[in-house]
Amino acid sequence: MTKAADDTHASDPILTVLWVKRDLRLEDNAALCLAAAQGPVLPLYVIEPDYWALEDTSYRQWAFLRGAVEDLRQRISDRGGQLAVHTGTVIDALERIRAAHGRFRLMAHMETGNAWTFARDTAVRAWCRARNIPIEEVQQYGVWRGRDLSRNAWSKRWDAMMSEPLRTVPDAIRWVSFGDSRVPEAEEIGLSHDGIRQLQTPGRAAALDTLETFLHQRGAPYQKAMSSPVTGETACSRLSVHLVAGSLSMREIYQATLARQAEIAELPKEARGLWPGALRSFIGRLHWHCHFMQKLEAEPEIEHLPMARIYEGLRPVPNDDSLLTAFATGQTGYPFVDACMRYLGATGWINFRMRAMLMSFASYNLWLPWQQSGQVLARLFTDYEPGIHWPQSQMQSGETGINAVRIYSPVKQGYDQDPTGTFTRDWVPELAGLDGADLQEPWRLDTPPEGYPAPIVEYRSTTRAAKERIYALRRTEEAREEAAKIFDKHGSRKPRQVRRQARRGADA
Ligand SMILES: Cc1cc2nc3c(=O)[nH]c(=O)nc-3n(C[C@H](O)[C@H](O)[C@H](O)COP(=O)(O)OP(=O)(O)OC[C@H]3O[C@@H](n4cnc5c(N)ncnc54)[C@H](O)[C@@H]3O)c2cc1C
Known part of the structure; x- marks a missing residue:
């Protein structure tokens, strides 16, 4: 005060x-x-x-x-x-x-x-x-103001804040009216339709229903099912947009999850099914929400600059925007990448692993700056949350200095996450008659399908080149010194990570 x-x-x-x-x-x-x-x-x-x-x-x-x-x-x-x-x-x-x-x-x-x-x-x-x-x-949220906040007791602080009693709605509020209360349509503020076909339902009742069905019906297979866009659509909580709007609070979600955990713990062991692991994993992600937002709060510059400044300018803005346009419109010639982009365009949501794969493809294979591809994705995400989005975008591009470099194969992900090919065929109807390797790697066919582009880059050689460029910087003494400082400011303090960090330098 x-x-x-x-x-x-x-x-x-x-x-x-x-x-x-x-x-x-x-x-x-x-x-x-x-x-x-x-x-x-x-x-x-x-x-x-x-x-x-x-x-x-x-x-x-x-x-x-x-x-x-x-x-x-x-x-x-x-x-x-x-x-x-x-x-x-x-x-x-x-x-x-x-x-x-x-x-x-x-x-x-x-x-x-x-x-x-x-x-x-x-x-x-x-x-x-x-x-x-x-x-x-x-x-x-469990996000504290100030650039110099120590990350050491952050998780404990988060738990304490989220365990505080929920605030009840005041009984008698002396409301004061002012002006108009009409809420303008998108077109009135200069926004035209962007191809969204399945907007999640907004508002308090929908948010509560989403939480309830996740915790009691949909969420059991969460841990495994979250990795695929096919199963993730229903097995993930789908609460991200409601958190962005604040239709329900993080504290409400956390406490409802603890209550559900206690309910499950009362059941005989054989009746608990997959719920214990699912709920534990979900609580971890609620922490991540604020852990990532805390990064942007502590260093707002990372919306535009890499956490590890040594990578600044690594990926120059290309002279023409053909690669970015192909990525944005789902026309890269990689069926699973295109299916994910088109699904995202129509629904405004996609699961975490596919977000990571899309950013990895744009950054490593297309070598586009994450600031550019990140804007494409931000616009497509109905749940755009800058505090999660920008730190994640640069993390999936290998520019934080402290996280492992993860390059997803756009082909292997297709086989792993869409084993029947249904998702890819649904969203890339040009490939409707194909299956297996023909579907995920149509460029190998003697007669590639008509109306579908050839790959805009070759993924194996671009992956190799990207690794060489990233590791050439990452191995320098300057990068190691910078990483130690970044870990101190932004790194997660899970005990295992702290130990690993102490052993291996700052790569945690
Ligand atoms: C490149 C990239 C950009 C992303 N941009 C956004 C974004 O703009 N807005 C956004 O809400 N999430 C973003 N995420 C994180 C994550 O993909 C989404 O939170 C999740 O897919 C939302 O679906 P859900 O609510 O069903 O998630 P669930 O798996 O049910 O998770 C529950 C909640 O935990 C939080 N959460 C889950 N995963 C993460 C994560 N990896 N990092 C931080 N918080 C997490 C979210 O608040 C989520 O709603 C991004 C991830 C990547 C790789």
């Missing part, structure tokens, strides 16, 4: 503007609880057209968020309030509220966004300071 905010507690309650960001819920909402405890609350959501014009944002992201905003607007209205919806800049919205209501206090959840939202938040804070408007930003 800032000094200025303390002062306002002492005087008559003043209006709190609750700036709703990616926390589109009433439940377990610390910012709402604090605001309601202090007096009247004006909930405000701002649609910023400049944000929606960025290269990493897209129609599908707004289409989903719009549904979640609409859902919250309705839920506030059911409780007698009104969500003020403003299209423009946040500062413009705050200026208008100040003109109508006088001085207020601003309350919001912390956000780890992209460079644009970081600059926007800095500008809002400066605007508040200059007008003596108290501003309070409350933590909602």
Whole structure:
């Protein structure tokens, strides 16, 4: 709490503007609880057209968020309030509220966004300071502010925060209305349809249903089934978009998972099935969510620069965009890569392993800078989360300095993750009549299929060349020294990794 905010507690309650960001819920909402405890609350959501014009944002992201905003607007209205919806800049919205209501206090959840939202938040804070408007930003994820945060006790802190009691929705909220509450359609903010065909259902009820069905029905085969896009579609939790919108909190997900773990533990051993491993693995990934976001929070530059600066400029921007276009449109000539890209284009989601394979293909085989291919993928992900996306993009490109270099074979992944070929044939109908090696490596056929491109690069030789280039840098003394510093700042402190790190230098 800032000094200025303390002062306002002492005087008559003043209006709190609750700036709703990616926390589109009433439940377990610390910012709402604090605001309601202090007096009247004006909930405000701002649609910023400049944000929606960025290269990493897209129609599908707004289409989903719009549904979640609409859902919250309705839920506030059911409780007698009104969500003020403003299209423009946040500062413009705050200026208008100040003109109508006088001085207020601003309350919001912390956000780890992209460079644009970081600059926007800095500008809002400066605007508040200059007008003596108290501003309070409350933590909602296991992500802590500050560049110098030690990673040593991070996991313990995360567990403690996620184990805190859930915040209940305040009984009586003194809502204050302001302006309009109509939520604009995508087209009204300059976004045109981007080919999404199966948008996940937004809103609180859908988020709760997704959590419930994962924990009680779909999730048992999670550990094995998550690796394939065929089985991952139902066996993965599919909660990522709901976390991005904040329709339910990380704490709610974590505690529901612990409760389910306890329920399973009560069962006789033979009745537990695959659930114990699935739930353990899932909890690990909930930690990863914040572990990755913490990296961007601690070093916002890594949206654009490699964590290991020694790799800066390694992959120059090509003179023409033919490789990037082939990648983006699923026309690379590698059937499984193209099937994944087209599936992603139609659904806005794909499983982790295939995201890693796509980035690996773009970075190692096509030798494109991850900043470019990362924007293509960001736009296609309905669940685009900058704090996960950019650290993952550079990790799958071998530019973090501390993680193992993993190059996925686009052919082997096809055989392993789509053994029957159904997925590849469904999404690459040009290859509909083919099977086995003919399907995954059609360039080996005497008469390659019509209407489907030949491979745009040769994957074996490009993989070899990529390894040579990466390892030539990675083996240098400079790279090792830099890696030690990177591990210190960003590395995961799992005991096994700490031991391995101590043994092998900083490659952990
Ligand atoms: C290149 C690349 C880019 C990615 N970009 C994004 C992104 O923009 N937004 C995003 O939410 N995830 C991203 N991921 C991580 C991961 O692929 C997705 O979180 C996951 O596929 C979402 O599906 P799910 O909710 O069913 O996941 P589940 O497997 O059910 O996992 C549950 C939750 O744990 C978190 N999680 C799972 N895997 C990871 C991971 N590897 N790293 C960090 N958190 C994880 C997510 O919040 C996820 O919703 C990216 C991965 C790669 C390799």
